[in-house]
Amino acid sequence: MINIKKIFPIFLMLFLITLSGRAQDGFPARLNFIKQQLSLLSDSLSPGLRESASLSVSNLPIQSFLRSIAEAHGLNVQIDPALNLMLSNNFTNVEVKDLLYFICEEYRLDIRFTNTILSFSKYQEPVKVELPPPAKKLDIVYDPGTGNVSFDLSNDSLRAFVKQITRITNRNVIATGNDLENKLVRGYIRDLPLENALDKLAYINGFTFSKTKDGVFLFEGAPVLSSNNVSNGLPAMKRVVQGDITVRDSLIDLDVTNVPILDIIHQVSPQLGKNYILFSEITGTTTVKVKKVRYDELLSFLFQGTNFTYKKKGNVYLLGQRNLEGFRTSEIVKLNFRPIDGIDKELPTELTKDMEIKVFRELNSLIISGNKQRIDELTSFIKLIDQPIPNILIEVIVADVRKGYSLTTGINAVLSDSVPKTAGTVFPGLDMTLSSKSINNALSSLDSKGIVNLGKVTPNFYVTLKALETNNNIQLRSTPKLATVNGSKASLVIGKSVYYVEQTQNITGGVTPITTTAQRFNKVEANLSINISPVVSGNEHITLEISAEFSDFIPSTIQNAPPGNETRKFESKIRVRNEEMIILGGLEELTKSETGSGTPLLSRIPVLKWLFSSKTKAKTDNRLIVFIKPTLVY
Numbered sequence: 001m002i003n004i005k006k007i008f009p010i011f012l013m014l015f016l017i018t019l020s021g022r023a024q025d026g027f028p029a030r031l032n033f034i035k036q037q038l039s040l041l042s043d044s045l046s047p048g049l050r051e052s053a054s055l056s057v058s059n060l061p062i063q064s065f066l067r068s069i070a071e072a073h074g075l076n077v078q079i080d081p082a083l084n085l086m087l088s089n090n091f092t093n094v095e096v097k098d099l100l101y102f103i104c105e106e107y108r109l110d111i112r113f114t115n116t117i118l119s120f121s122k123y124q125e126p127v128k129v130e131l132p133p134p135a136k137k138l139d140i141v142y143d144p145g146t147g148n149v150s151f152d153l154s155n156d157s158l159r160a161f162v163k164q165i166t167r168i169t170n171r172n173v174i175a176t177g178n179d180l181e182n183k184l185v186r187g188y189i190r191d192l193p194l195e196n197a198l199d200k201l202a203y204i205n206g207f208t209f210s211k212t213k214d215g216v217f218l219f220e221g222a223p224v225l226s227s228n229n230v231s232n233g234l235p236a237m238k239r240v241v242q243g244d245i246t247v248r249d250s251l252i253d254l255d256v257t258n259v260p261i262l263d264i265i266h267q268v269s270p271q272l273g274k275n276y277i278l279f280s281e282i283t284g285t286t287t288v289k290v291k292k293v294r295y296d297e298l299l300s301f302l303f304q305g306t307n308f309t310y311k312k313k314g315n316v317y318l319l320g321q322r323n324l325e326g327f328r329t330s331e332i333v334k335l336n337f338r339p340i341d342g343i344d345k346e347l348p349t350e351l352t353k354d355m356e357i358k359v360f361r362e363l364n365s366l367i368i369s370g371n372k373q374r375i376d377e378l379t380s381f382i383k384l385i386d387q388p389i390p391n392i393l394i395e396v397i398v399a400d401v402r403k404g405y406s407l408t409t410g411i412n413a414v415l416s417d418s419v420p421k422t423a424g425t426v427f428p429g430l431d432m433t434l435s436s437k438s439i440n441n442a443l444s445s446l447d448s449k450g451i452v453n454l455g456k457v458t459p460n461f462y463v464t465l466k467a468l469e470t471n472n473n474i475q476l477r478s479t480p481k482l483a484t485v486n487g488s489k490a491s492l493v494i495g496k497s498v499y500y501v502e503q504t505q506n507i508t509g510g511v512t513p514i515t516t517t518a519q520r521f522n523k524v525e526a527n528l529s530i531n532i533s534p535v536v537s538g539n540e541h542i543t544l545e546i547s548a549e550f551s552d553f554i555p556s557t558i559q560n561a562p563p564g565n566e567t568r569k570f571e572s573k574i575r576v577r578n579e580e581m582i583i584l585g586g587l588e589e590l591t592k593s594e595t596g597s598g599t600p601l602l603s604r605i606p607v608l609k610w611l612f613s614s615k616t617k618a619k620t621d622n623r624l625i626v627f628i629k630p631t632l633v634y
Contacts, residue, residue, distance in 0.1 A: 027123055031105055037113050038097040045116045048073035049097040056090040062107070066120060069096060080121035083109075136160060142168045148191045153201075155184045158219065169194055175219040180207060206259075247271040251292045258285050261302050265319070268298065279320030279327075282308055300373070309371055322371040323354060329372050333379050334365040337388045346385075351378045389485050390632050392534045392542065396492075397627040398478040398550065404621065405471040410598070410614020412464045432465045439463060466614065478528060483633070486536045495527030498553060500562040524562050526551045534630060540578045542630045547571050548584070550624065568624055581629040589622040 042049035051073050057065060062085040070077040073096050085107055091099055100118075103109060112119040138161060139152040149169065153161065159181040162173045171194060175181050187204045189197045198217055202209035208220045245267055246253040252268060262282040269276055272295055284306055293301070299310045299317070309327055311318045320327060335343070344357050344366065355370035355378065366382070368375050422438040439461065484490035499521045508514040533545040547570070554564040576582055598613025 027108065027125075030110060030123065031101070034104055034111050035101050037111070038101060041113070041116065042095075042097050046075060048075050049095070049100075051096055052093045053096050053099055054092045054094075058088045059086050060088070061085070062087055062103075062120075066103075069099070076117045078117060078119040080119075083120065083122060138164050140164055140168055142194075143191075147193055149194050149197050150190050150192075151197070152188050153186050155186055158183045158185045158205075161185060162219070165198075171215070171217065173198065173217045173219070177221050180219060180221040183207070251294065252298055253291045254293075254298070255289045257287045259287075260285050261306075261308075264288070264302065265299075268295070269317075274317060275315055276317040276319055279318060279324055280308075282319060284308075303373075309373055311372065322374070327371055328369060329375065330367065330369040331375050331379070332360070332363070332365050332367055333382055334363060335382070335386045338386050340364045340366065343382075343385075347378070347381070351381055388634060389487075390536050390634055391483055391485055392536065393631045393633055394482045394484075394490065394532050394534065394544075395627075395629040395631070396478075396480050396482070396530055396548075397629075398480075398528065399623070399625045399627075400478075400550075401623040402620070403473050404619060405469065406616065406618040407469045408466045408614075408616045410466055410596075412466075412614055413461065434463045434465065480528070480530060482530065482532060484532070484534065486534065489531060489533045491532075492530045493527050495525055495529070495551075498524045498526075498563055500524065522562070524553070524565065526553050526565060536632065540632060541575055542578065542632070543573070543575045544628065544630065545573045546584060546628065548626060570626060574628075576628070576630060578632045579629065581627055584626040584628045589620075591618075591620040593618045 038049055053069065053073065055068075062083050063079050063081075065087050066077055066079055069075065075096070087103075100111070104111060104123075108123050110121050110123040112121070136156065138156055140161075141150040142165075143149070149165070151161075151165075158175050162175050162181075165171075166173050175183075183205070185201065185205045187201045189200060192200070195211065195217070198219075199209045202219060208218075210218045210220070212218065244253070244255040245264070247268065250272060252272075254264070254268075256264065261284050264286075265276065265282070268274075274295055286302060288301065290298070290301065296312070299319075303309050307321050307323075308319065309322045311327055318326060322328075340359055340361055344359055347357070351374070353374075355368060355374055357369075358367040360367050368378060420433050420435060422435045423433055425432070478494070480492050480494065482490040482492050502520045502522050504518045504520070506516045506518070508516070527549065528551075529549040531547040535543045535545075537543070549567060549569045551565055551567040554566045556563050570584055572584055574582065574584070594615070594617045596613060596615035
């Protein structure tokens, strides 16, 4: 059973400490309050706060840390889920209350105490409530006998002035609108009638002053432009623009700062005798300093960058928002040099805002609908980009040079079951096959003359003699020419095709199988293909993106197979000057081969090697060079 008499002083002390804690400001004061509260609780309701604790943690969430301490020492805790702290500490024989105080101080935490419940959260700075300063007594002097008033204001509140002047003079003075009531005013008036003094105050500070039929004085921030003036019993009011406005010989000198646009129009228009109609409320302020501008120019300057515009119809100026009926117009903008396709997507978004654009391909034109001023801006931009597009004539020279020769010499003696007849080429070049009969005739001739007796060869013996030199020299030259406009792709394909037959046999099963043969002609191509995309810069330098492919047929390596294909391909991106020729790329292939056969030892002895060996030498030289020359044509 809890003794109320014992714990009542404790609760009273907690209450007083709470009040003292709230009376102080800042985190240090809050820490002092937390320390006192922990000490009080440890002496009475929460003895676990006096117990010693020893623990070592690493990267442990603060929620788990506080819960483990509470469970070990019998404490009631509540932890804000928003706390996201990782603790790495080592404590040995430290009191729990000191440990909790250290955690609050180290990690800027707060504890709310509800009896024995400790609620942990992130410390929040208390919101300071600033009391409004006492109303300043203004320097206002009123003489009831003459009705004159004097006052000296220096950045004083208009609301305070209205209240005090109403109380002093017993005349109702009203300031309408929150913006006007919070306005700071200035002015020094000495011994003027009340109405005149208030009018001059309004003139000095840039707002309007009027008097109703029932004798109430009004301060307003904007003039009343509708017929509500009459229905409310208010007369038309005069707006006085604070600044320098001079009209002379239909020209305007204007020097104003942060003045409503509508006020300038109201003051300038009557002096120039201009008639105007407002189709919507003109809002916004401006700062202008111009000299000797005409009325139309002034309106253009005032409405530049706003949602308002003007239109002159006869002698009347129509003023209002750009998107209203009567202010929209449509025009056709024709392009002289560029094609119309895709140009509507290249226009800046800011220039096409609130405008409708249609492509009229038959006339190479754009149909633009919108505000007149925006149409003029967009038309000026289109004229800037409507420039002659240069044509580029691209000359391509492809030189393919192939040179080669082969030399074959030697004697081959062969034994064979089938002996060929004597035949071959004697001139130019020697390539002969001698049969055994021809050889025996030659040997018999030598024997009959008594030169030497070599006997005879067998009937299966024959000899081949070779002394042959061949040369080939092939030079191919292609000079394709391509023309295109700047930024567009030009393509050229020149080639030939070879067809081969592909046969397919289908056998249908059954008692009597049926064989069906189908033929299909397939095509093999060898092309000269060139793709060029030129881009011309301002200094007549031309950037060329080139892709070239050269292919040709080669003999098939498999019997009855289609011809092979030899391909050479270039891909490059280069920059050249106008009419400058450069080499895009080149390929040089040099092949040398030397083969021979002969009788060992004898084929290495001079002179004798001609009789006992055969040799073949070959050399080929292939060169492919591509030249590019662009020329601008305007």
